[in-house]
Every structure is written in structure tokens, then in C-alpha cells.
Amino acid sequence: MKENEKMTWKEKVQLNRRAFFLWYREYPALFVSTALASLFNAVFPYVTLYFSAQLLNELAGARRREVLVQKVVILLVVEAVVLLLKAVVFRWKSAISDWTCIHFYDRKRQFDKLLSMDFSDAELPGTQALLAEVQQTARWRNYGIRRIYTQFEEFLEALFRLLGGIALSVSLFRLPVRANAGGITLLNHPLCIWLLILLLCAVTFLSPWLDTIGKKCVIECEEELKLGNRFFVFFGALMSEDKRALDVRLYGQERFFTQLNPIEDDFGTRSKLARFSRERGGSLVRHLQRYPGSLAGLFICLSA
Amino acid sequence: MFKKVTERKKGKKYGVFKNSLFMLQEAKNKVPSVIWLAVLDGLLAVAVSMIELYIAPTILEKLERHSTLSELLYTILFFTAGITIASAAWAYVRINMMHGRIEVRIHIMNKVRYKMSTSSYPLRDKQDFMDLLVKACDTLNDNDKAGEAIWNTFTELLQNILGFVIYLYLLKSVDMVVILVTIATAVLGYIVNYYVNEWNYQHRKEDEEICKRVEYILNRAEDRYLAKDIRIFGMWEWLCRLQDKYMKLYLDFCGRREKRYFVADLADLVLGMLRNGIAYAYLLYMVLGGQIGAAEFLLYFTAVSGFTAWINGIMNGISTLHRQGLELESVREFLDYKEIFCMEEGQLLCQEPERDYTIELRDVTFRYAGSGGEPAKEVFSHLNLTIHPGEKLAVVGLNGAGKTTLVKLICGFYDPDEGEVLLNGVNIKVYNRRDYYKLISGVFQDFSVVAATVAVNVAQDAFQIDMERVQDCVGKAGLKKKIETLPQKYGTLLDRDVHIKAVELSGGELQRLMIARLLYKDSPIIVLDEPTAALDPIAENDIYQKYNELTKGKSAVFISHRLASTRFCDRILLIEDGKIAEEGTHEELLGNGKRYTELFEMQSRYYQEGELV
Numbered sequence: 070m071k072e073n074e075k076m077t078w079k080e081k082v083q084l085n086r087r088a089f090f091l092w093y094r095e096y097p098a099l100f101v102s103t104a105l106a107s108l109f110n111a112v113f114p115y116v117t118l119y120f121s122a123q124l125l126n127e128l129a130g131a132r133r134r135e136v137l138v139q140k141v142v143i144l145l146v147v148e149a150v151v152l153l154l155k156a157v158v159f160r161w162k163s164a165i166s167d168w169t170c171i172h173f174y175d176r177k178r179q180f181d182k183l184l185s186m187d188f189s190d191a192e193l194p195g196t197q198a199l200l201a202e203v204q205q206t207a208r209w210r211n212y213g214i215r216r217i218y219t220q221f222e223e224f225l226e227a228l229f230r231l232l233g234g235i236a237l238s239v240s241l242f243r244l245p246v247r248a249n250a251g252g253i254t255l256l257n258h259p260l261c262i263w264l265l266i267l268l269l270c271a272v273t274f275l276s277p278w279l280d281t282i283g284k285k286c287v288i289e290c291e292e293e294l295k296l297g298n299r300f301f302v303f304f305g306a307l308m309s310e311d312k313r314a315l316d317v318r319l320y321g322q323e324r325f326f327t328q329l330n331p332i333e334d335d336f337g338t339r340s341k342l343a344r345f346s347r348e349r350g351g352s353l354v355r356h357l358q359r360y361p362g363s364l365a366g367l368f369i370c371l372s373a
Numbered sequence: 374m375f376k377k378v379t380e381r382k383k384g385k386k387y388g389v390f391k392n393s394l395f396m397l398q399e400a401k402n403k404v405p406s407v408i409w410l411a412v413l414d415g416l417l418a419v420a421v422s423m424i425e426l427y428i429a430p431t432i433l434e435k436l437e438r439h440s441t442l443s444e445l446l447y448t449i450l451f452f453t454a455g456i457t458i459a460s461a462a463w464a465y466v467r468i469n470m471m472h473g474r475i476e477v478r479i480h481i482m483n484k485v486r487y488k489m490s491t492s493s494y495p496l497r498d499k500q501d502f503m504d505l506l507v508k509a510c511d512t513l514n515d516n517d518k519a520g521e522a523i524w525n526t527f528t529e530l531l532q533n534i535l536g537f538v539i540y541l542y543l544l545k546s547v548d549m550v551v552i553l554v555t556i557a558t559a560v561l562g563y564i565v566n567y568y569v570n571e572w573n574y575q576h577r578k579e580d581e582e583i584c585k586r587v588e589y590i591l592n593r594a595e596d597r598y599l600a601k602d603i604r605i606f607g608m609w610e611w612l613c614r615l616q617d618k619y620m621k622l623y624l625d626f627c628g629r630r631e632k633r634y635f636v637a638d639l640a641d642l643v644l645g646m647l648r649n650g651i652a653y654a655y656l657l658y659m660v661l662g663g664q665i666g667a668a669e670f671l672l673y674f675t676a677v678s679g680f681t682a683w684i685n686g687i688m689n690g691i692s693t694l695h696r697q698g699l700e701l702e703s704v705r706e707f708l709d710y711k712e713i714f715c716m717e718e719g720q721l722l723c724q725e726p727e728r729d730y731t732i733e734l735r736d737v738t739f740r741y742a743g744s745g746g747e748p749a750k751e752v753f754s755h756l757n758l759t760i761h762p763g764e765k766l767a768v769v770g771l772n773g774a775g776k777t778t779l780v781k782l783i784c785g786f787y788d789p790d791e792g793e794v795l796l797n798g799v800n801i802k803v804y805n806r807r808d809y810y811k812l813i814s815g816v817f818q819d820f821s822v823v824a825a826t827v828a829v830n831v832a833q834d835a836f837q838i839d840m841e842r843v844q845d846c847v848g849k850a851g852l853k854k855k856i857e858t859l860p861q862k863y864g865t866l867l868d869r870d871v872h873i874k875a876v877e878l879s880g881g882e883l884q885r886l887m888i889a890r891l892l893y894k895d896s897p898i899i900v901l902d903e904p905t906a907a908l909d910p911i912a913e914n915d916i917y918q919k920y921n922e923l924t925k926g927k928s929a930v931f932i933s934h935r936l937a938s939t940r941f942c943d944r945i946l947l948i949e950d951g952k953i954a955e956e957g958t959h960e961e962l963l964g965n966g967k968r969y970t971e972l973f974e975m976q977s978r979y980y981q982e983g984e985l986v
Contacts, residue, residue: 128660128667129437137661141653149646156638164631165624169584173620176591180616183594184609191600200595201870251442299871303824305514308486309506312819314497315786319810320833320894322821323490326483328835329825337476338404346468 111229297335389698415531434668508703519697533686719805729762767939824871
């Protein structure tokens with residue numbers, strides 16, 4: 070297998086595509102339910118937002134009793150339908166895709182593969198090492214091939230949210246600021262509108278990009294963290310395995326819990342990851358992530 | 374198929390409050406920042422929520438009142454800056470809390486591991502002790518389990534209580550009926566959710582049982598010991614069928630669980646509609662009566678929804694804290710489990726280089742507790758045995774005769790039910806048991822190889838290693854040639870499950886490493902319990918001869934089922950039916966022409982016939 074940094078984008082896309090279809094062929098319902106749940110999750114807030122805005126509009130304007138009652142009833146019915154649909158889809162999705170299910174589906178693939186291999190192939194050190202690496206990656210933050218499913222979910226949710234946002238923003242650009250609004254009328258200028266669109270696009274891409282920077286350290290420390298995880302499992306065995314119990318007591322092997330234990334150093338407050346969170350990864354990235362969104366909000370408020 | 378197992382409520386020793394205090398105490402001692410970051414997290418969450426609550430109504434109010442542009446601008450800037458800084462600070466606090474919480478959890482986990490590793494050996498046979506261990510580990514082995522997740526519960530409780538108080542103050546001008554309806558719907562919703570969660574909690578054993586079976590079947594494919602059998606006996610299809618069957622059972626369980634959650638969703642929906650309908654009706658009435666404007670309508674309606682969320686949050690928080698408190702109970706019960714031996718206290722026992730040690734088993738009766746209602750099984754009855762200083766003693770006998778149990782009694786892993794084990798005439802019960810273990814070196818049927826370097830495995834210490842002694846012991850054990858051909862030599866890592874670049878030693882090489890470890894410890898008493906069972910008779914004989922040479926001047930107990938391997942010993946005991954059936958040197962026992970002779974001839978004939986074939 071090629072090292073990640075030596076892979077081209079094309080190869081990465083192909084690998085992800087292969088992983089996606091591997092999952093999709095075996096568990097299509099998983100993807101259908103997830104796609105529907107992502108769609109509902111992303112779009113439904115806009116639906117209720119739209120009807121709430123209609124109600125507020127009437128409240129801030131004419132305040133006609135019949136219209137207000139009608140709008141409240143519509144809002145309540147829409148909310149009920151939306152929640153019902155969300156519940157149906159979400160429960161269907163949860164019934165087939167909770168974390169344990171995904172874990173079992175993933176391991177079933179390894180199970181089938183191993184059992185279909187000849188004894189000599191299955192026993193090859195290379196096969197065993199590869200299997201250990203695959204399992205270690207899966208254990209570590211649920212990465213590995215199962216990640217394609219969560220990526221699919223996150224991607225669809227982001228996409229639908231973006232589309233919903235665009236659909237709602239159309240009215241913002243179609244309603245110009247009143248001519249008597251003084252300096253704010255500058256916002257009617259096409260350049261301003263383009264700037265705003267550009268800003269919204271920047272927000273869309275900047276936040277995940279900054280988030281990636283924030284998570285970069287996790288990837289940089291991956292090997293140390295995986296080692297920490299392996300030690301965690303090893304110490305579990307050292308403590309509890311029957312076959313070790315006599316040696317542990319006779320040779321005082323409990324001393325290794327403090328002498329060899331890298332877990333606190335890898336995951337605790339003195340870890341590289343913690344330092345990164347305190348320094349650039351935390352303060353800078355977490356703040357920067359929020360500024361573009363706030364700037365966009367400022368523009369929208371001014372325009373409104 | 375599976376019995377629906379429900380958790381029985383039983384009296385708890387510590388309780389939720391004390392267990393919460395325990396966590397706070399552990400954090401205070403290990404990473405105090407965890408506590409104040411949790412408080413800060415709660416405060417910032419409320420701050421963000423408050424800004425979000427006020428932002429839209431305030432701007433709407435300014436617009437309604439046709440405020441000046443600068444006023445509007447300042448308001449927007451104020452809220453934008455507020456929400457940006459507060460949410461960024463909140464995110465910063467959250468990301469930084471994680472490491473401290475992990476450290477506290479690992480710290481407690483290490484206490485559990487230390488306790489388990491240093492506990493009296495017979496506790497391992499106690500089902501309640503082992504059950505507590507499993508529960509304690511389950512509470513601590515994941516970021517989402519009570520050992521770490523309880524911090525989120527503390528934070529959320531603080532946040533929800535603060536939010537509840539503030540929102541209650543905000544809603545003071547709203548009609549009491551609306552507040553009561555809000556509280557009533559929240560409580561009803563909580564009750565429905567509680568019953569659904571309770572179903573989940575009560576059926577977790579069923580869930581665990583099915584998962585265990587699926588995992589078991591999945592693990593068979595990776596079991597290298599079974600790999601041949603699976604292929605020779607064509608067990609693949611059968612395993613696949615079993616896997617499908619249990620997976621179906623699991624999915625069926627998930628389906629049943631989600632159906633119940635769906636009922637809770639429906640209840641939430643109906644109650645939410647009821648609450649919102651009444652709130653809308655009341656607020657519209659106020660708006661149409663001219664008592665409030667659109668901005669207040671928005672503020673109050675958002676506050677009513679938020680208020681429900683705070684109430685739900687408080688009730689869920691209490692329920693979660695209760696559950697996590699119960700889970701932490703097992704950790705504390707395990708840590709406080711009473712020891713049988715004097716592990717930490719007891720009379721100190723210092724090893725003196727020139728001193729002779731005599732071990733005596735006086736009138737020893739020992740029985741294993743019966744399991745599953747079976748009567749206790751007596752292994753030894755009124756056994757008497759003395760191991761003299763410098764003596765080489767062999768213990769032989771058929772499988773199940775009690776050879777390993779005898780070793781465990783000599784080593785102090787078990788105490789006899791009747792009679793006593795004496796060290797130089799003093800009952801070993803009075804000594805600190807860990808000091809007693811320092812007097813003994815042993816190699817047993819299974820070894821505990823540490824995921825560290827060869828040198829650490831020999832010295833059994835990662836900090837204090839006498840490299841010259843390590844090399845000397847490795848040389849005497851006949852492993853020097855192998856170790857010195859490795860690129861990292863004595864720094865070579867072992868255990869490939871932990872270190873990817875570790876070296877795997879063969880069975881014979883591991884044996885020699887264990888000899889080196891035994892020599893390094895340099896204890897006056899040595900015990901070897903069939904460490905060579907997996908080796909052929911010639912290799913076993915070689916290794917036993919090696920032990921014989923290297924342990925000169927020390928008391929040694931050799932156990933083997935191959936009688937020829939131990940004939941160099943000063944004295945041989947044949948154990949049968951819980952008693953010493955025969956005793957003497959190899960020649961004396963052969964001369965007696967009894968059971969030992971019969972067994973020896975049987976084994977010799979087998980090897981001779983084997984050679985002829």
C-alpha cells in the first residue's frame with residue numbers, strides 16, 4: 070500500500086470511491102436512510118424558519134388577527150409534520166446504523182476475507198501485520214474504511230445545508246435596502262452584493278479548512294496516539310490475563326504501569342495534542358473559525 | 374432466545390453524591406484545572422445561549438422603534454462581537470478540557486490496574502471480585518463512559534440550572550399558566566423518555582449478550598489456533614451462518630429499541646405542540662391586546678422553548694448523574710475490596726544474601742471452592758513437606774494430581790485451608806506477601822512477556838538496569854548469540870501487538886529469556902512449573918540441565934510430567950490422590966519398583982518404541 074503523502078489526488082479519490090461502493094453494495098439501506106436523514110436534518114430548520122419569519126413579518130406589520138391565527142396553525146402543523154418525518158427517518162437510520170452495527174459490518178468484511186483465504190496466505194506475517202494495522206486504524210477514532218460512511222453523512226449534511234442556505238439567501242439579494250436608509254444604501258451596490266456572496270462562499274470553505282488545521286495535530290500525533298492505545302490494551306491484558314497473573318505478582322510487573330505507561334503523556338495535559346489545543350490549534354483556529362460567520366451575520370443584519 | 378435480564382436494585386455502599394465527590398477529589402489531586410474548566414464551560418454555554426436569546430428580539434425592537442442607524446449598528450456590533458467571543462471561548466475551553474479529563478480517567482484506571490495486579494491471588498477465583506473488575510473497566514475504558522463522561526454531566530447540570538434560574542426570572546411577567554404548562558409538558562416528556570431509557574437500561578444485558586456472541590464468532594476468523602481446524606473441518610459456512618444469525622438478532626434488538634424511542638419522539642411531538650400552541654395563543658393574545666410587541670413576542674416564545682430545554686436538561690442530567698454514579702460505584706467497590714493477604718501491611722521480610730531459607734508445609738489441607746453448586750474439591754489432605762536450603766526437589770505426577778497447586782502454595786499464591794506454610798519456622802501469613810514473593814523466582818507454564826526491550830524483560834525494571842548483569846544472565850541462558858545478532862541488541866523491542874517493529878522470539882528463545890530473567894532476579898528459592906511442556910523431551914532435558922547448573926546453591930522445585938527430565942534432583946516426590954505417594958532419589962524410587970517405576974518404564978517404552986518406529 071502506498072504511503073498517504075505519496076498518493077496523488079486521483080488515487081485518493083479512486084480509493085475513496087472504491088471504499089464507498091464496497092459499503093454501498095453490501096448495505097444500500099444504510100446509505101439511503103442516512104441520505105434521507107441528512108436531507109431532513111439540513112433542510113427542515115429552514116422550513117420552520119421560513120414559516121416563523123412569515124409570522125414575525127405579520128406581527129411586526131399589520132397584526133391581523135385572522136392572518137396571525139392562520140400562520141400560527143400553519144406553523145404548528147408544519148412543525149408537527151417535519152418532526153414526525155424526521156423521527157421516522159432517524160429511527161429507521163438508527164436501527165440499522167448505530168455505532169455497533171457499523172463496527173460489526175466492518176468486521177464482517179474482514180471475517181469473510183480471512184475465512185476465504187488459504188491457511189498459508191492467512192498465516193503470512195504480512196497478512197497478519199496488515200490486518201493488525203487495519204484494526205488499529207479502525208479502533209483509533211473510527212478511521213479506516215468505516216470512515217467513508219461518516220464522511221458520506223457529513224458531506225451530505227453540509228451539502229444540503231449549503232443548498233438550503235442559498236435558497237433562503239436569494240430573497241436577501243432580491244430585496245434592496247430602502248433608498249432613505251442613508252449610508253447603508255451602499256449595500257445595494259452590485260459590488261457589495263458580490264462581496265457578500267464571496268464572503269458567504271469564503272465562510273463555507275474557510276470554516277472546514279480551519280477545522281482541518283485544528284485537527285491536523287491529531288494526524289501528526291497519530292502514531293504516538295496509536296501506540297498509546299496499544300499500550301492501553303496491553304496493560305489491560307497485563308492486569309487481567311490468567312496466564313500472566315503469577316509472573317505479574319512474582320516479578321512485581323505492576324511497576325510497569327508507571328514506568329512504561331505512555332498513555333498519560335500521549336493523551337493527557339502534557340501531550341503534544343494538548344499543547345497544540347492550548348496554543349495555535351486552539352486559540353487561533355477556534356477563534357478564526359467563528360469570525361467569518363460573524364462577519365457574514367453582520368452584513369445580513371445591516372442589510373435587513 | 375435470550376432471557377430478559379433486568380438489573381436488580383441493591384443497597385449501594387457509597388451513593389451518587391459520594392461518587393461524584395470521589396471524582397472531584399481525584400481531579401483535584403491529579404488535574405485541578407478539570408474542575409474550573411467544567412465550571413467555565415457551563416458559564417460560557419449559558420452566556421452564548423443568553424446572547425442568542427436576545428440578539429433577534431433586540432434588533433427587531435430597534436427596527437420596530439425606527440432607531441437611528443448608529444444605534445442599530447452599535448447593537449449589531451455588540452451582539453456580533455459578544456457571540457463571536459463567547460462561542461470561540463466556549464469552543465476553546467471545550468477542546469482544552471478533554472485532555473485533563475482523559476488524564477483523570479487514566480489515573481483512576483491505573484489505580485484499578487495496580488489494585489488488580491497486586492491483589493491477593495485467590496481473589497481472582499472470586500466471582501464478585503472479577504465481576505467488579507469487569508464493571509470498573511467498562512466504566513473507565515472509553516471517553517464516553519462514566520469515568521470521563523461524568524464531567525459533561527456536571528457541566529450540563531450547572532448550565533441547565535443556571536439557565537433555568539435566568540429564564541425563570543425572564544418569564545416572571547408571563548402568565549403563570551404558560552409557565553406551568555411549560556413545566557408540565559417538560560416533566561411529562563421526561564417521564565416518557567425515562568421509561569424508554571429504562572427499557573434500554575434494563576435490556577442492556579441482552580444487548581451485551583448478543584454483541585458478545587457476534588464478537589465471538591467474528592474473532593474466530595482471526596484465531597490463529599483455530600485457523601487449521603476451520604479449514605480442515607469446513608467450518609466456514611457454519612460460522613457464517615452463526616454470524617448471520619446473531620447479527621440478525623442484534624438488528625432485531627436495535628429495531629425493538631428504536632420503536633420505543635419512536636414512541637418517545639411522538640410523545641415529545643404532541644407535548645411540544647401543546648406547549649407551543651398554548652404559548653402562541655397566550656402571546657398572540659398579548660400582542661393583539663397591545664401589551665407586548667413583536668420583539669417581546671419573539672423573546673418570550675424563544676424563552677418558553679428554551680425554558681423547556683433547561684428543565685429537560687436538569688432532569689436528564691440528574692438521571693444521567695444517577696446512572697453514572699452507580700457505574701462509578703463498581704470502581705470504588707473494586708478499589709476498596711478487602712485483601713485476603715497482607716499485601717501492603719504485614720511484617721517486613723528483607724532478603725539477606727548469606728541466609729538459608731527453609732520452606733515447610735505443615736499438615737496442609739487445601740481445597741478449591743466448588744463452582745455452580747458443586748462441592749469443594751480437596752486437593753491436599755494433611756500434607757507435610759520440607760524444602761531444605763540448597764535442595765533440588767522434583768515434583769512429578771499425573772495430570773490433575775495437584776503439582777501446580779503445590780507450587781502455588783509454596784510460592785504463597787494460595788494459603789492452605791488447614792495447616793500452615795512456614796518460612797524458617799514462621800507462618801508466611803505474618804509477612805508482607807510482596808516481600809515474600811521477592812524471595813522466589815519462577816518460570817511457569819505461561820509467561821508474561823512485557824512490551825519493552827530485551828533488557829527490560831530480563832531486569833524486570835525499566836529504570837534500573839544493570840546492563841553488565843543483563844548481558845551476563847543472557848549469556849548464561851544461552852541467548853547471547855541470538856540477541857547480539859539483532860540490530861538493536863538488548864534494546865530490541867518485544868511484543869508485536871504493541872510495538873510494530875518488535876522482534877518475535879521462538880518458543881525456545883523465550884524460554885531462555887525467562888531463564889535470564891530468573892537469573893537476574895537472583896532469588897534464594899526457585900520454582901519451575903513445567904515451563905518446557907511445549908518443547909520436545911531433548912530440548913526439555915537441555916533446559917532442565919541448564920537450570921540445574923545455573924541454580925547451584927539455591928533451593929529449587931522442579932515440576933514435570935516427564936520423569937526423566939528431573940532425575941538429577943536430590944529428591945523426587947510422586948504426588949497422587951492429594952498425597953505424597955513416593956519420595957526419594959530417582960535411583961531409590963526405581964529400586965522400589967512401585968508406581969514411579971511403572972510410570973518411568975511406561976514413558977521410556979514409549980520413547981524407545983517411538984525411536985524404533
